[in-house]
Amino acid sequence: MSTVIFSLRSAADGDRLMLPLVRRTREPHLGMWALPGGWLDVAENLDDAAARTLAETTALAPSYLEQLYTFGDVDRAPSRTISIVYWALLRSDLVDAQRAVADAPENVEWFDVDALPELAFDHRRIAEYALWRLRNKVGYSRIAAGLLPDAFTLTELREVYEAVLGRRLDPSNFRRLLEGSDELVPTDSFRTGKHRPARLYRYNADA
Amino acid sequence: MSTVIFSLRSAADGDRLMLPLVRRTREPHLGMWALPGGWLDVAENLDDAAARTLAETTALAPSYLEQLYTFGDVDRAPSRTISIVYWALLRSDLVDAQRAVADAPENVEWFDVDALPELAFDHRRIAEYALWRLRNKVGYSRIAAGLLPDAFTLTELREVYEAVLGRRLDPSNFRRLLEGSDELVPTDSFRTGKHRPARLYRYNADA
DNA sequence: CCAAAAGTGTTGCACCTACACCCATGT
DNA sequence: ACATGGGTGTAGGTGCAACACTTTTGG
Known part of the structure; x- marks a missing residue:
């Protein structure tokens, strides 16, 4: 289970849309950047599990959370694993406030969506699909509010x-x-x- | 893994949008109507598994197949099971042709989407979500062709x-x-x- | 007074809807 | 000939993009 998390972070040329990645601490793809995620508990529904694993990375509750897609290609990893992927929005003011009180967690870094590093597994494709969905959805729904106070x-x-x-x-x-x-x-x-x-x-x- | 399958079948007042349901042959919900489905093989990707389980019910290849959603509520069944649901379109002429050569399989029956019987599990909600997605998608894509020769x-x-x-x-x-x-x-x-x-x-x- | 952002008004185009109308064919 | 569905033309309405314009503040 993984989540593509979006938030706004200020840069030289105005706010940029960014997402946090974590460095993998085990094989395969040890040391590469990957989407944050975790494992599904037995007695937990999917939305809750997504919110929980997201909080384990960011220490924050999302203002928007939606299932993205379930991936299960055979060649996705050595043996086939099912990966349920969510995407989420975080209020940028909460991310900044969180930053102020706690040091940035080890192994977590924010990247501009237009300048992602090489990612583990098929996570790049997944991140791009999530971005496509976000851009689409902004056109016909109110989710943009999820990024603001x-x-x-x-x-x-x-x-x-x-x-x-x-x-x-x-x-x-x-x-x-x-x-x-x-x-x-x-x-x-x-x-x-x-x-x-x-x-x-x-x-x-x-x- | 389940699939909501749509096709057109002629009725008194023109063609109607219908979907096949199967009667459950085991507990829980023995004897109730349910969406056709099956189990995921280890070395099979998700799209292939959906096409395969669909063919096991209809003996046909779908003209359109798309993942719908992954359900995993804890109270969905006695113990939580993950259910990956697809939706599909079948060309009505192929369904009719298939009908002509083979008797209708035991335990499979087509229902008008506006007159579904009581369904097992949360399959009714799932079928309605699939219908909503189909209606949406017809507006901005070419999938309607999937129902015609x-x-x-x-x-x-x-x-x-x-x-x-x-x-x-x-x-x-x-x-x-x-x-x-x-x-x-x-x-x-x-x-x-x-x-x-x-x-x-x-x-x-x-x- | 000036710069710059907040906020208003106006015009034109693209697209969709409703509906009037003509065309070609089987009976 | 006429009924019926195939196919064309057109006028009104809606919504959006572009952009000129006025208002209100800080410096």
């Missing part, structure tokens, strides 16, 4: 979309689209910064 | 869409949509019947 400005949300999709979006059209849907509710707070303050929104819990 | 008229194809989606479509708009895409290639043959002959199309193999 509770309240956020429309610009921050747009930047999430841009980081995920890898292309720029028109700010005014983005605003209309999201304001027109009932996915967002405006709050009375504003984010004050260098320029005109921007209204904070939060996702509509019952939409 | 190689060559077909636009009306026949539209009737497939109507049977799958459960609603009527405008013939002229349907024609424009499909002719406009490069999914279909016209042939030089016509289906002659009671009225004006209709051109036969086939799906574009490399679109």
Whole structure:
């Protein structure tokens, strides 16, 4: 059981979509980077097991978690193993907060989704499939919220979309689209910064 | 490992979308209807196993086969079992031909997707999820072809869409949509019947 | 006052839907 | 000839992309 975990991490050129990998501590593929994972307990359902193994790597609860695919090719490993793969989103503020209190765990490192190292097994293909699914899903669902704190400005949300999709979006059209849907509710707070303050929104819990 | 198999079978009011169920021959849920399935061989990849277990029920090769979901709830059966579920389409002409040469296998019966009997385990939920996925996918992909012979008229194809989606479509708009895409290639043959002959199309193999 | 981000308005295009209409064939 | 399904044309509506424009803040 493995999980492709996505979060945003700030880089020189704005936020980048990144995912954590772990260095393998045993054969096969000893020393190579791989998706975090673990083994399924007997009395645990699949979603719980995915959340648990994810927490063992990140010490965090995911804001979004979905089954991706089950792989079971015969030549995937020396003997065939079934691998149930999930994908998840982590709020970037929680990842940063976690970083502040605890040292980065040994053997875990975050990589830009556009600059992954060589991966063990068929994990690269799996990561790319998860990325494809995330990009798709961002288009027609509200999951982008899973990468942000509770309240956020429309610009921050747009930047999430841009980081995920890898292309720029028109700010005014983005605003209309999201304001027109009932996915967002405006709050009375504003984010004050260098320029005109921007209204904070939060996702509509019952939409 | 189970598979939700769809095909079209003619009924009084036109073709209906139907799926085969098997009667369970052992406990638990002895005697109840269930999705066809089987066990995974050690040296077999998942797609092959799905095709094999499907063939054991229908004696046919599917024209479309896709993994649906992996279920593993603890309370799904007495002890937790992992169940990898696929869904598939069968060409209706092959199903009918198969019927003609062989008697219907014992314990297998086709049911209208809108009139399923009570099912063993959580198979009803699984069948409905597969149906939802099929209906979705028909909207943005070419899988409807999987239910028809190689060559077909636009009306026949539209009737497939109507049977799958459960609603009527405008013939002229349907024609424009499909002719406009490069999914279909016209042939030089016509289906002659009671009225004006209709051109036969086939799906574009490399679109 | 100026720069820059927040936020509004407007226009044009692409696409879909509904529906009127003509065409070709079997009976 | 006419009923019926095959096939074409067209007008209205919706939604989105592009982009000009106004507003509000910090410096």
